[in-house]
Amino acid sequence: MTIHEDVRRQIVQELKINQSSQCPYVVVCYHCFYDNGVISIVLEYMDGGSLSDLLKEVKSIPEPYLASISIQVLKGLIYLHHQKHIIHRDLKPSNILINHRGEVKITDFGVSAIVENSYGLRDTFIGTYNYMSPERICASAYGKRSDIWSLGLTLLECATGHFPYTPPAQGGWNYFELLAAVVDQPSPCAPPEQFSPEFCSFISACVQKDPKKRLTAPQLLEHPFLRLYDHLHIDLASYFKSSGTPLATFLT
Numbered sequence: 001m002t003i004h005e006d007v008r009r010q011i012v013q014e015l016k017i018n019q020s021s022q023c024p025y026v027v028v029c030y031h032c033f034y035d036n037g038v039i040s041i042v043l044e045y046m047d048g049g050s051l052s053d054l055l056k057e058v059k060s061i062p063e064p065y066l067a068s069i070s071i072q073v074l075k076g077l078i079y080l081h082h083q084k085h086i087i088h089r090d091l092k093p094s095n096i097l098i099n100h101r102g103e104v105k106i107t108d109f110g111v112s113a114i115v116e117n118s119y120g121l122r123d124t125f126i127g128t129y130n131y132m133s134p135e136r137i138c139a140s141a142y143g144k145r146s147d148i149w150s151l152g153l154t155l156l157e158c159a160t161g162h163f164p165y166t167p168p169a170q171g172g173w174n175y176f177e178l179l180a181a182v183v184d185q186p187s188p189c190a191p192p193e194q195f196s197p198e199f200c201s202f203i204s205a206c207v208q209k210d211p212k213k214r215l216t217a218p219q220l221l222e223h224p225f226l227r228l229y230d231h232l233h234i235d236l237a238s239y240f241k242s243s244g245t246p247l248a249t250f251l252t
Contacts, residue, residue, distance in 0.1 A: 011039060023083075025076030027097060027107040046097035046105060048240045051158060055093060058243050060161035063199050064229040068236050069096075070155060070202075071226055072104035077151070077217040080106070081144040091150035092131045093157060102236030129175055130163065134209050137179050145211040148220070152206025156188055159195065159203075164188035198225035 015032055022028075028044035048054070051069070054061070061069070073096060080086040088095075088106065095108040133149035135142045156164045165181050165188060187207040190200040202225040205215040215223070 015041065023076060023079040025072050025105055026079060027105045046099045048098035048100060050094045051096045051098065052093035054098065054243055055158060055161065061158045063159065063196060064232055064234050065236060065239050066155055066158055067226050067229050068234040069104050071221065073106065073151060074217045074221045076106040077147060078221065081147070081217055087144055088147050091147050091154060093154055096154065098240050100237060100241060102240060129178060133211065134182050135211055137182050143211065145214045145216065148206050148214045148217065152203050153188070156190060156203050159190060159199070196228065198228050201225065
């Protein structure tokens with residue numbers, strides 16, 4: 001615990017959120033303990049790794065599987081936003097975990113914020129800036145719908161296999177370049193020649209620059225894209241196992 005006070009507060013915040021969250025779409029915190037100057041957190045084991053790990057193997061995720069993944073992530077966000085009044089603030093592929101049962105769960109609450117009620121706003125700047133909404137990256141007040149923007153970018157990255165904004169140089173983004181792109185350029189979109197109109201509409205509903213125009217998690221859960229592939233009876237468990245993630249090696 002010989003760490004900076006800000007880091008200590010962040011750890012305590014994560015512990016509070018983890019221990020109070022009981023939802024099948026949020027990674028379970030079983031226990032935490034302090035020993036010899038170190039805090040250890042015992043979390044549910046998600047043996048497939050993250051969506052980021054999955055993307056390294058499959059390069060892109062087909063729409064039917066993205067629909068099934070989206071349903072679980074949205075149910076997790078509904079729990080966080082509307083039951084716990086928590087803004088995640090760092091939703092991205094590496095913070096969405098998968099397992100051999102086809103379960104998809106949100107993790108990593110180190111930078112999350114608890115607001116006083118469902119209309120609460122925050123104005124602090126924290127998290128991975130690549131996935132930040134326009135209002136957050138401009139350091140304006142923001143609410144739960146900032147997570148919806150991050151979800152849209154995450155799903156678009158999973159669909160196309162690359163981050164939705166193209167960096168100006170090979171070295172990647174710096175903060176000011178990304179800020180200019182997010183604020184000045186049109187919102188990213190799913191290429192209509194590659195994806196269904198329903199998926200394009202879903203992404204558009206997530207990445208509206210004006211947060212008031214973004215759909216909420218409950219509204220997105222009713223979006224036609226999520227019903228489009230019901231007839232296929234999507235089996236995420238089989239998809240995850242056959243994808244080449246740690247599951248493929250672990251279960252053979």
